[in-house]
Amino acid sequence: MHLGEVSGLSMGAATRDAFGEALLALGAINKALVTVDGDVGNSTRTEPFAKAYPDRAFNVGIAESNLVSVAGGLAACGKVPVVASFACFLMDNAFDQIRMSVAFPQLNVKLVGTHAGISIGEDGPSQMGIEDVALACSLPGVTVVVPSDAACTREATRACIEHDGPIYLRVGRGKVATIYPDGCSFELGKAITVREGTDATIIANGLMVAAAVDAATLCEPLGISCRVIDLHTIKPIDRDAIAAAAAETGAIVVAEEHLHHGGLGAAVAQVVGETTPVPMAFIDVGDQYAESGDPQGLLDKYGLTAETVMEAVKQAHGRK
């Protein structure tokens, strides 16, 4: 059973595919757009752009450090470089280059981490980006975006490229449920209320938005009305949406496909603590590395399911 199925959400495209489609389309409009690839373009889906615009696509080999700094130099000359690699190889391997060649000088580089989370499946933990959001959020001036479905990713890609400043955009490998219609509205830093509710709020991003919608469905017969917020932009964070949810529903559950420390949960908890302290609960990968396996099996085993989110809602709601 896939995430979103409980609520009747159909499966859509992978967010990496949506990113690649959007990038290709934007290439025709924005002539400053270039890609810098670490020889994973067929995985990250920058390949169609590179084939359409070979003079604007650079593959510097399996060399993430060089990759990121080259992009910094291109950005310093007015180009809009899109650097896509697996989330772990980009963010973890080239972290100091991201710090010194992108974040500190505030250069207009678009970092795109694909294959994020444990749902990449069989390739196993060495390929799973689960520290990436914590690393990205630690960098001053870097906008951090985790879209939940294909339609949202297309709009997020457009917004990220139009934005003047460094960005980290996180997308996934596998297909995910469809949350939004094509051409949905998307604004960086502005949370989307996917579903209204009065007794508790589930704040999620990435594929866990579908799990949140399912959990809200499962909570209905229990008499718990759940609001679901898609907090696609972790930084800068939508403080108003979080504070309002805390004040109006009195309990908050955060669900994300990331380690427990330093991700969406930590970011939301800071805002809740500073504005309207209420009971909270957290669903995430925990403080551990995962393993190889089929994507759905991994999500089940590591507790990223509609049921675990529902249990967290019950627990937080019960502490009100």
Added chain:
Amino acid sequence: MPELSLDELKDKAKVIRRLIIRITTEAGSGHPTSSLSAADVVTALYFGGFMAYDPQKPHDPDRDRFILSKGHACPVLYSAMAEAGYFSTDDIMTLRKLGSPWEGHPNMRRLPGIEASTGSLGQGLSLGIGHALAGKMDGRDYHTYVMLGDGEMDEGQVWEALASAHKYALGNLTAIIDQNGYQQTGATKDVLDLTEFQPKIEAFGWHVQTIAGNDMDAVVTALKAARGISDQPTCIVSQTQKGYPVVPLLEAEGDPNYHGKPFSKKLAEAALAIIG
């Protein structure tokens, strides 16, 4: 673009060396010896007719670029840029003081004309590749110079960059290795002996010259030769002395490396007397 004669360049290098010593002694910290070794090359670049630049238009898209990848040697860069008219020599006396944009390592966000924020070694050549690629894409004929340290060559990223510059045949890119023979804790050959740079970098597809980097005549000749190469990236292995020309003073102090230490007022006076 100033184009001084050889004798004028030698005099200008003295002026820049004097500034390096004055500002680091005033700051009470910094890397004077790492800056002194590089002074002849940096002087030739800014005043020998090799770089087109206008201090009033630091973002001119056609300007030539100089990226100081060995960012700790920024006293030489600040001194050359002050002499070039980007700011005043009084300004750079605030080096490393709270509130001063003349920070301990270059910060491009605070100082127009600084091409890259450096200080974490290994990244400048890759940044320079980005500038060179953009220049080729846009059909601009500017040249990008990147200065690295020989200790910095320990960083793996430099070798990634060397390979990728060859792939894109960046004839508009010149790397200059200030081979002063020392890094933080000792001689480069003792810390990590990379043996000769020239055959290694030639094997990466670059045009390489090895020169006496504290000899202005040799520096100018090499930069001219590099500018004449247009189909491949060029490298100048600039063999220098860390602390040139005051190495005997440093030896007398018992530390010929003198890494990351300012000169005392007394030592600075002796050094200024030697420089003349």
